[in-house]
Ligand SMILES: Nc1ncnc2c1ncn2[C@@H]1O[C@H](COP(=O)(O)OP(=O)(O)OP(=O)(O)O)[C@@H](O)[C@H]1O
């Protein structure tokens with residue numbers, strides 16, 4: 001798939017922008033702070049309904065404007081789909097697909113798939129566990145948009161359950177009898193949504209394992225091997241091997257499309273039972289996918305805290321390249337976005353990365369210095385300066 | 394800030410659900426510029442609704458007498474109760490013409506975030522209604538969102554020892570939605586396909 005046209009209104013630094021795009025490689029170059037990343041950020045937003053740089057939507061709306069609009073014409077199997085998103089910070093965002101109003105923003109997920117490489121990716125290796133959980137969950141949603149709902153459900157149950165634990169903790173301290181008659185109900189709902197999320201994460205890690213290893217080997221020959229380890233907050237003894245979704249599905253009543261039952265749901269219920277006293281004291285949920293970690297091993301050592309800067313970069317790139325391979329194998333070639341990554345790499349890795357992505361159906365590259373774009377990525381060129389986007393080659 | 398009474402009006406309007414400060418201001422100035430007759434009619438309607446409308450002592454639905462129309466109607470099946478969150482959900486279900494039993498309005502759903510627990514809902518009243526054994530089936534029609542589901546699960550567990558037939562509306566209702574916004578066809582179908590809740 002590819003984006004044939006991008007149109008922005010009051011998005012970031014752009015009052016308006018109309019950018020026609022071709023398949024193949026397109027590079028945006030220009031001095032710092034001119035709006036190159038802003039352009040590709042908008043493309044990424046259409047795919048994930050979130051920025052890769054900030055958590056909320058408010059910074060995406062141009063200073064002084066009330067709302068931002070992103071329009072993208074997405075071509076898949078030669079058929080164009082017009083996606084329009086209106087960002088209203090503090091209120092509900094709105095979406096249109098092929099000019100129809102009758103859609104929710106969530107319905108846009110899946111129409112465009114992207115894999116975005118950015119300097120922020122270093123946090124995948126060096127940052128908090130939350131960064132790695134988000135990496136897994138976003139990839140899950142890119143592969144199966146339905147899981148956005150599972151993720152939301154889980155977050156919501158978690159909030160409700162934490163609120164209950166907190167009020168129970170306070171009531172206890174005040175000497176009153178805790179209002180816990182509904183805790184079992186929330187446990188059950190948390191176990192169901194949690195088991196489904198967990199099963200999909202475990203299977204995803206199994207699928208990524210060989211792809212990350214070979215991508216790292218391509219980028220940094222002889223430097224590995226890499227090993228991904230999913231670590232459950234439930235501790236040892238949780239079945240973490242692949243095939244979790246299938247196992248959970250067959251154990252789910254009705255054997256339907258959802259994977260809410262099975263050994264993982266049982267394990268979560270058991271772990272919550274075991275942690276209940278502690279949870280009541282602290283007023284938070286201590287077990288579940290929101291406390292899990294994706295361990296990144298390099299050779300004998302964990303990458304976090306041990307790997308060099310260059311190794312960490314290669315690891316982050318390998319995670320993104322593996323995502324790309326996975327989405328490709330699912331069918332529907334994703335759009336590749338490389339935001340400012342070449343400046344961070346030495347010549348050899350720069351060229352390797354360029355070779356690995358050069359065959360993509362559409363590759364969008366940003367660089368402050370035109371010479372940083374490797375020769376293997378020749379294609380269309382745009383200059384970005386003073387809020388103007390002009391085709392130069 | 395505006396002077397005294399104007400600001401008071403804006404503040405009062407701003408307290409209504411779905412009305413933000415900007416809308417409150419817009420409505421206030423609309424009222425200021427309206428014909429006095431129209432404004433008096435609005436004020437009258439507000440007073441009337443507060444004076445005349447009450448909540449049915451049996452089911453908790455809005456009513457102009459002690460018992461609501463549904464509870465008074467002898468043609469409605471007393472053996473089946475449909476449990477909903479709000480009076481507006483009664484209206485939504487009535488629209489489908491699919492249901493011939495009676496209602497029980499809980500007054501919300503369990504939501505610890507908003508500080509709503511089982512004791513804040515009309516659950517004790519429901520248990521009292523079930524005591525004489527006339528009711529044999531309960532349909533749990535709480536909203537198809539997490540809080541509605543949790544409330545349904547809680548009720549199903551509570552009612553299990555009583556040996557009633559307890560069903561939950563079939564999905565097909567948009568998840569994360571509000572019962573009141575479901576269209577008649579979808580809601581009607583959900584009634585036909587309701588499933589036994591086993592907990
Ligand atoms: N909401 C906003 N309203 C107005 N301007 C904004 C907004 N958000 C960001 N900007 C401006 O956009 C510019 C940053 O644009 P962008 O990140 O795209 O730069 P860039 O061309 O990628 O630069 P670099 O080469 O340094 O990565 C900044 O000057 C910033 O002030």
Ligand SMILES: [Mg+2]
Nearest residue numbers: 036037340366
């Ligand atoms: Mg940039």
Ligand SMILES: [Zn+2]
Nearest residue numbers: 449452461464
């Ligand atoms: Zn009544």
